[in-house]
Amino acid sequence: xxxxxxxxxxxxxxxxxxxxxxxxxxxxxxxxxxxxxxxxxxxxxxxxxxxxxxxxxxxxxxxxxxxxxxxxxxxxxxxxxxxxxxxxxxxxxxxxxxxxxxxxxxxxxxxxxxxxxxxxxxxxxxxxxxxxxxxxxxxxxxxxxxxxxxxxxxxxxxxxxxxxxxxxxxxxxxxxxxxxxxxxxxxxxxxxxxxxxxxxx
Amino acid sequence: xxxxxxxxxxxxxxxxxxxxxxxxxxxxxxxxxxxxxxxxxxxxxxxxxxxxxxxxxxxxxxxxxxxxxxxxxxxxxxxxxxxxxxxxxxxxxxxxxxxxxxxxxxxxxxxxxxxxxxxxxxxxxxxxxxxxxxxxxxxxxxxxxxxxxxxxxxxxxxxxxxxxxxxxxxxxxxxxxxxxxxxxxxxxxxxxxxxxxxxxxxxxxxxxxxxxxxxxxxxxxxxxxxxxxxxxxxxxxxxxxxxxxxxxxxxxxxxxxxxxxxxxxxxxxxxxxxxxxxxxxxxxxxxxxxxxxxxxxxxxxxxxxxxxxxxxxxxxxxxxxxxxxxxxxxxxxxxxxxxxxxxxxxxxxxxxxxxxxxxxxxxxxxxxxxxxxxxxxxxxxxxxxxxxxxxxxxxxxxxxxxxxxxxxxxxxxxxxxxxxxxxxxxxxxxxxxxxxxxxxxxxxxxxxxxxxxxxxxxxxxxxxxxxxxxxxxxxx
Numbered sequence: 229x230x231x232x233x234x235x236x237x238x239x240x241x242x243x244x245x246x247x248x249x250x251x252x253x254x255x256x257x258x259x260x261x262x263x264x265x266x267x268x269x270x271x272x273x274x275x276x277x278x279x280x281x282x283x284x285x286x287x288x289x290x291x292x293x294x295x296x297x298x299x300x301x302x303x304x305x306x307x308x309x310x311x312x313x314x315x316x317x318x319x320x321x322x323x324x325x326x327x328x329x330x331x332x333x334x335x336x337x338x339x340x341x342x343x344x345x346x347x348x349x350x351x352x353x354x355x356x357x358x359x360x361x362x363x364x365x366x367x368x369x370x371x372x373x374x375x376x377x378x379x380x381x382x383x384x385x386x387x388x389x390x391x392x393x394x395x396x397x398x399x400x401x402x403x404x405x406x407x408x409x410x411x412x413x414x415x416x417x418x419x420x421x422x423x424x425x426x427x428x429x
Numbered sequence: 430x431x432x433x434x435x436x437x438x439x440x441x442x443x444x445x446x447x448x449x450x451x452x453x454x455x456x457x458x459x460x461x462x463x464x465x466x467x468x469x470x471x472x473x474x475x476x477x478x479x480x481x482x483x484x485x486x487x488x489x490x491x492x493x494x495x496x497x498x499x500x501x502x503x504x505x506x507x508x509x510x511x512x513x514x515x516x517x518x519x520x521x522x523x524x525x526x527x528x529x530x531x532x533x534x535x536x537x538x539x540x541x542x543x544x545x546x547x548x549x550x551x552x553x554x555x556x557x558x559x560x561x562x563x564x565x566x567x568x569x570x571x572x573x574x575x576x577x578x579x580x581x582x583x584x585x586x587x588x589x590x591x592x593x594x595x596x597x598x599x600x601x602x603x604x605x606x607x608x609x610x611x612x613x614x615x616x617x618x619x620x621x622x623x624x625x626x627x628x629x630x631x632x633x634x635x636x637x638x639x640x641x642x643x644x645x646x647x648x649x650x651x652x653x654x655x656x657x658x659x660x661x662x663x664x665x666x667x668x669x670x671x672x673x674x675x676x677x678x679x680x681x682x683x684x685x686x687x688x689x690x691x692x693x694x695x696x697x698x699x700x701x702x703x704x705x706x707x708x709x710x711x712x713x714x715x716x717x718x719x720x721x722x723x724x725x726x727x728x729x730x731x732x733x734x735x736x737x738x739x740x741x742x743x744x745x746x747x748x749x750x751x752x753x754x755x756x757x758x759x760x761x762x763x764x765x766x767x768x769x770x771x772x773x774x775x776x777x778x779x780x781x782x783x784x785x786x787x788x789x790x791x792x793x794x795x796x797x798x799x800x801x802x803x804x805x806x807x808x809x810x811x812x813x814x815x816x817x818x819x820x821x822x823x824x825x826x827x828x829x830x831x832x833x834x835x836x837x838x839x840x841x842x843x844x845x846x847x848x849x850x851x852x853x854x855x856x857x858x859x860x861x862x863x864x865x866x867x868x869x870x871x872x873x874x875x876x877x878x879x880x881x882x883x884x885x886x887x888x889x890x891x892x893x894x895x896x897x898x899x900x901x902x903x904x905x
Contacts, residue, residue: 246747246751247747247748248624248748250724250862252841252860252864252865253862253864257842257843257865258843258867260494260843261495261507261510262509263469263470263512263513264469264473265470265577275863275869280869305624305625305628305658308625308658308724309655309862310841311467311558311562311574311575311576312467312576313558313576313578316576331628333628333658334629334658334660335560339576339577342576342578342579343578352744391592392452393451393592396450396451396452406581406582408449408450408455409449409455409582409585409588409590412446412447412586412588413483413586415446415455416455416483416586419444420457420587423443423444423457423459
């Protein structure tokens, strides 16, 4: 199944401070009580953004200067914790096309890539500079260049890294692997046969 | 003789079906476990694309996250939770998937059910839409948590697109002091290597400390691999593994059993195999460990003080300040003596029979502190039944714990069991993330089951060795 080829994500950015931002923070568990992913964007970072009385806490996502941002910039180990795909789903459904962070929780990274949500890693220095630049100039255009493995912000250029398998998949438009996995079903059946009940019950 | 290999490499190579265009491997998944939270959308995706479940006999379901533990009356009061269980029943019935439902006597947290049923077996690839799938590595399985789109992939193709991990052997040798448990070992490992230390790795736990551990203790350790950033963690299968599995409902029988044991034994890592990294830890160095912050790596010995912002490297200061603020702890003060509001005993980390037995030894004849709400939640219906048969429920109840039905309960609070306001919970679970236990301002201190028992009794974070008079000298 042909998907969009994602060479870059271009748009405004929003800095979300903090390291080790876990998926419980990205989407609190109560939002997981659902049988579809519809409407998850509203729960994004909910408890970080709003108090228990519903009053905004001044989170960058609610800062009007960052309205319409499509690139989320954060710290190391972003998306650690639970395997809930609801986390990248909520980020994508809130309008983001890319996350730039120092590193990613692995399950999150895989989930995000499968949705076509681009995740690239930058150095701590680059992340600091990028966040600072966005705080100074929220209208700054950010380009997350998958092909060139760079993040550009105005005239600044930062090196970015992304596993080659994810880069390939995004560039060639098969970031959702299901189509290709289905092509291999004949081989899968043979492999299952070959292994017999080994490991299976 | 061929080159020595680790268990991870052997299992990976056996299950690699083919190489995908982007270089990833199409990996055969032997066994797929599902629950109500991360599967409904996957079935929806299959329906949308007109796809069938390829090998329904390889998927097993149970219900754990959303089930109330104080009542089993359906429909559940929470209409959303009720919709989720009905959706899972419908999907399992429609696709011919075995479902360990509430009335089966076999329901429980998905990571309890697999081992109890003998579905979890050495050398298998196991996937589940739940990050604590790493638990099954205790049996020498390669088991990882996956997202919902990947649940769809497994349902439709019995495979995943995966990249091979590196392998780090974590060797713990020597002896554990009295009062130091499997939970302390894994908290110490995470504290030492960091919450992102395992990114890119599978953890192989080896050395005589793990070799002496029971299967339940190994499950506690492997369960929290993901908290250290490692997507899977395993212990090589041995006699303890086989003894645990023998006679379980889905374990092989007769000649097939002997053949399986011989095959499983051959999958253990070969002597002299190459690891991408090796870490050695002395068992004697591991203290009873508790978390003080908002991730499982923010942990200290029960005898230590909470860090100060100035006392940590500059790169960690923001994180420490945020954690101290959330936890409302005094920087530099002892963690011991921190007031506890709730004691939670359960979860896929520490909701097993041996956890309850060990804590009951100390709870016998003692009372939960009047200021503490204490709940004990067996991880599965089997755990509940066995504890009740041994009279352990009575010990917990006499001490002042509420004795509940099986489920995830307050580990993640997708059910009625939740912290209220900024309550502080001494918890046997696996995550102390902000808001994890159901209140955005709730606070979690992770610790071993016996330490939770001590906290419940004293009403504060305590050294169980002092509370229960455990001799502290080094063991033989």
